[in-house]
Amino acid sequence: MGHIRLGTLPRTRKWIEVLDLIVGSAGTPEVAAATMEASQGGLIEAAKDPALAHTVWLLTQVPLAARSEDFVSGLRKLGLEVSNSPSLLEVVGAFTGAVDAHLRRSGGRTDLGEMAQLAAAETLTALGRLQTESLFGTTTADVQRAFKSFSTTKQFSSLAREFFARLTKRYLTYFLSRKLSNYVSGDGHFTSIDKHAEFNEALDLHCRQATRIIGEFSGGWFSKTNFEGGITQDKAAGFVHIALKKLREEFARGARP
């Protein structure tokens, strides 16, 4: 019971370059850019992932459901199985359950889809918590108010940026974590576990900086698309495609000295 399966990195030239950069004490932007480049074309293929697209679509719909008078019914229409008076954590759990249920029906689960699903749940928790000022014991009215605020152009930008920052961090560490622990040793590149944790924090900061570009266009896209006939799953997939393309360019730019 409790087994954990670990993975490896491919032994390709690009991955060897990534590892050389880490050992050579390169800056976080260089490591991030090289990882992005080495990992299957850096998120480009990811835009086709159905679970990622569905997750982003659902992220756009929850704030819109919060605009309606009957928030709970709105959530249920989206597939979120909630009680009559859900708290913040209940809605986040139901969001996760809704994505799971969709994938059970449609198939096509991938690691990337998992990362997106987790990043979305984490985003709703983190930003929802900021709005409700509490994590436990929130009322449905608190939750509705919090999620409704994400339906403005400005606040949806923040939501989208937070989501893509978390997704990108997960994406990069999905690969890097296969090797980084090997460099932790009293006489290694990371001389302590804390040093490894510092590297991860730096990577997190870099991802947040790099996703600024997402914040710049996502709010406008959300308002415009919603106004012009609503946000469909296809339109959400198109948004994901553009967002990932911009992100990839941003990472490449950030690596330049």
Added chain:
Amino acid sequence: MSNERVVLCGGLPGSGKKTLHLRLGRNRDNINLRITDITDKMAANMPPMLVDLLEVATYVYCADQATTRGGGGARNYGANWRRHFQFHIPVREPKLWSSKPVLAILRDTLGFLSDDEYEFTFKKLTDPPPVSQYLEFGSGGATGFKAEEVILVSGGIDSLGGAVQEAVVEKRKVALVSHRSSPKIAKRQKDLLEDLNKHCATQPFHVPVWVNKEKALGREYTQRTRSFLYAALATVVARIFDLWRIRFYENGVVSINLPISPQVVGSRATRTTHPQVLNGFAQLFSTLFQKEFAVENPFLWKTKAQVVQSIRDAGCGELIKHSVSCTHVWEMTTLKTHCGACSQCIDRRFGILSAGCSDQEDPAEMYDVDLLRGARQPGESRTILESYVRTAKRVKDMSEAAFFSEFGEVHRVTQHLKGMTVDQAASGILDMYKRHASQVCDVIAKGIQDSAKDISDGRVPASCLLILALPEEYKRPTTYETTPPSPVLVLEEIRDGETNQNLPARIVGSGRFNGVNKKIGSRQLFFICQLFGSTRTHYVDGEHMTVVTEEEAVQELLKWSKAGYLQFSGADQDKPAYRVQKMWGEFVRQIEKEKKLKNIFTDDHKDNKGNKLYGLRLQPNEKQILVPNIPALFQKPPS
């Protein structure tokens, strides 16, 4: 999905590249199921659907092992990890098994359990073999035994704890169902349960089960579906005793099994006894029986250390050493029963040490690698341990908001705990994980304390946990010869906007820095912290420097900004490097007003990758200006 498999069971005809044939029987077939010590008489009234359940679970378990997940690579985001199974199984009650609710629960529960996709087609089994073909009367058959509880026993610590709780503490009559996956494990289980008997008022009834299969069917070792087989076996036994409940015993941290590393996605962290899975099993069995059937884990809120402690409290500490938690069974020897490297060994040993077990109860020599002092080679051994401890260290100091917004997997648990609201469940999980994290960190702290002399003498390997876990601060060389003064100026005392207040401080590095009195503000403090805290050096044209790269300064600036020590203004947030450059100019102008500090700070250099460096020039006899902690740099002059 590329990893598809058509599984034809029970002799159903068909062929194809992706087809797998499984046939369950006694001698001539490729899977052999033996349930020991259940007599014909006990199983006389076993409903056909129960025998179906046994066979379905066995087929799922064997197909799982016969179909590879494609190794540990990251190709196509784990496309090979997830498989698509199309099962065709002849059963005695095809109508029941083909009903929509049963098909949906099977698909959903197994899909979550193993991260695979499932389709089932059930056909009428013609000429069904009698259930007796799976039964084997052994030496311990207990005619007339009436079990009050059926529990699963793997032979590890948690299930031992469950058996102790039920049979020793509560003195209940229990049936212990165990799966004997290998002869090595079988012997250990047998010995353990014989020793357990000595502590019980009523001897438990033991039902060992063997599932053997052709060698060619053993291609995948991860066995994520095994708990379905275990649950099915226990359910059959429970029904034989006319019970409507079975119990797994597993500590909550392993049961929920939040990932310890970002690469551990989906069921790469097992969901064997995940609350969602146990609920799924209960739902399946209840639907099949048309009556509520419960599948429980009474240890869900306990950590491993608490489970170990409960065994000791029951006076059964001596049994612990006979339990086996290690998954690397093939490495097991008589002396070294645990590899000490796999996640189960690490979890076990932390629990053991946290509970304060003696060496007689769990001898250190049983482990091939010592948890605290053993060298960890690069690879799985170091990755698992480092990730496990890093996660625990992080969780220990995490806010509740950080916990629930960093472990997204937890939201797959909170809705599946019966009798609790989601918020109550979440709060309980947080408490348990915090408790576990503290237990792990305390074990390390005690290990450092106990090994202080060996660490001081350099007699422990550089890759052992005691060294890996030492905070970074203590690994930096220092120019201090004596203990640095107590910090009297802390970062919290300086906030942005107070720059002009000029808090007096004394830079107490060493040598020429010692005793430099300087009124500083947040910008000076920022660069002093950066340079005096850096371990990076740069040597060019006879000049020796302690340096930080501009990127490092930028990252730190963002952290300071986040913490409120410095605030960005205008467009600076988007150009933090530009802000650092501006601050540096002001810093140098301010700091050089102090005579002793003139011309020692520089930004004239770049490293070999072209990164701009901010540096502190050192004298020939100074290799590096390093101090054990930042606050120790500052000391307010006496008023």
